[in-house]
Amino acid sequence: MNTAGFDAMTTEELRASVVNRGLHGSENLDRDQLIAILSGTGTGDTSGTDDAMTRSEEQLVVSTELWETGRARLRKFVVTEEVQITVPVRREGIRLEREPIDEGDQQPVRDPDVFGPAEVFGGEDGGVVFEITLHEERPVVTTEIVPVQRVRLTKVVETDDQVISGTLRKERIEAELPGEAPKPVY
Numbered sequence: 001m002n003t004a005g006f007d008a009m010t011t012e013e014l015r016a017s018v019v020n021r022g023l024h025g026s027e028n029l030d031r032d033q034l035i036a037i038l039s040g041t042g043t044g045d046t047s048g049t050d051d052a053m054t055r056s057e058e059q060l061v062v063s064t065e066l067w068e069t070g071r072a073r074l075r076k077f078v079v080t081e082e083v084q085i086t087v088p089v090r091r092e093g094i095r096l097e098r099e100p101i102d103e104g105d106q107q108p109v110r111d112p113d114v115f116g117p118a119e120v121f122g123g124e125d126g127g128v129v130f131e132i133t134l135h136e137e138r139p140v141v142t143t144e145i146v147p148v149q150r151v152r153l154t155k156v157v158e159t160d161d162q163v164i165s166g167t168l169r170k171e172r173i174e175a176e177l178p179g180e181a182p183k184p185v186y
Contacts, residue, residue: 006034006035006038006039007035011031011034014031014034014035014038015027015029015034017034017038018034018037018038021038023037025054053173055171055172055173055186056171057168057169057170057171058168058169058170059168060164060166060168062164072153073153074151074152074153087139089136089137089138089139090136090137091134091135091136091137092134092135092136093134094132094134172184172186173185173186
């Protein structure tokens with residue numbers, strides 16, 4: 001094929017043609033070098049420097065991706081519960097106290113109205129001489145809203161080690177020297 005036929009090919013097609021002819025190491029050559037090799041005007045040396053052989057091997061390349069594993073949210077709702085509280089309440093009562101008057105302190109009463117007027121004390125029930133008002137406490141229940149706690153979501157990053165394994169291919173080079181059995185170079 002003349003160079004005009006090579007001009008119509010893309011660089012990748014030229015590179016593939018070089019590899020098909022058994023010449024490796026063309027990935028760093030430019031278009032003119034590839035055409036020179038295919039047209040026979042080049043040296044066929046695709047390494048660019050010497051007649052050495054390159055041994056290659058695969059290596060594991062590990063990176064990480066970020067995946068969503070779930071979502072968390074705070075939601076507030078109201079629950080009702082019965083509560084019992086013991087509240088001390090006070091109540092007034094009556095205690096009847098009698099105090100005897102000693103015989104030496106007893107004096108005759110000289111007031112004829114000591115028992116009160118007949119219109120007050122003359123009825124069936126008698127009359128009120130002394131009155132005491134009694135009181136008691138009663139619980140008054142109301143509610144009030146008070147803040148008791150603040151809640152928030154925060155992210156915590158935890159780091160774990162994971163063992164990754166894979167199968168790799170490695171090239172081996174064997175040297176065949178005159179008069180010697182083949183032996184591995186590596």
